[in-house]
Amino acid sequence: MRSGSVVGLESSKKQFKFDHVFGPEGNQEAVFAQTKPIVSSVLDGYNVCIFAYGQTGTGKTFTMEGTPKNRGVNFRRYELCVSMLEVNNEKTRDILVDNTNQPTKK
Numbered sequence: 001m002r003s004g005s006v007v008g009l010e011s012s013k014k015q016f017k018f019d020h021v022f023g024p025e026g027n028q029e030a031v032f033a034q035t036k037p038i039v040s041s042v043l044d045g046y047n048v049c050i051f052a053y054g055q056t057g058t059g060k061t062f063t064m065e066g067t068p069k070n071r072g073v074n075f076r077r078y079e080l081c082v083s084m085l086e087v088n089n090e091k092t093r094d095i096l097v098d099n100t101n102q103p104t105k106k
């Protein structure tokens with residue numbers, strides 16, 4: 001996850017800080033658990049970007065997309081559903097549908 005480098009002026013050693021490191025036992029659920037608060041902050045009005053970075057073949061696509069049986073971050077995020085209905089003279093109309101003749105979505 002996020003890293004910041006501290007380079008010692010008199011040494012070639014580099015230190016990196018990470019918010020979290022996943023071990024070999026880390027799975028899709030564990031990765032999502034770490035990203036969940038970031039995703040939730042969208043609802044508080046923050047702009048969020050989650051991206052995978054690394055050498056080819058290291059699992060970026062697997063982590064973000066996953067497989068149908070083992071979904072990654074992109075598929076575990078929240079799904080927001082919004083509906084807007086107008087109720088007028090005991091008639092209900094879906095105002096998100098352009099065609100007014102179309103029946104109300106359920």
Ligand SMILES: Nc1ncnc2c1ncn2[C@@H]1O[C@H](COP(=O)(O)OP(=O)(O)OP(=O)(O)O)[C@@H](O)[C@H]1O
Pocket residue numbers: 054055056057058059060061062063
């Ligand atoms: N945590 C994991 N568990 C099981 N299989 C994994 C895991 N991570 C990666 N793999 C498998 O390793 C292979 C390479 O992973 P992936 O395609 O996600 O890498 P990538 O970083 O997206 O590569 P590229 O940069 O070339 O697109 C895939 O077959 C993927 O299913």
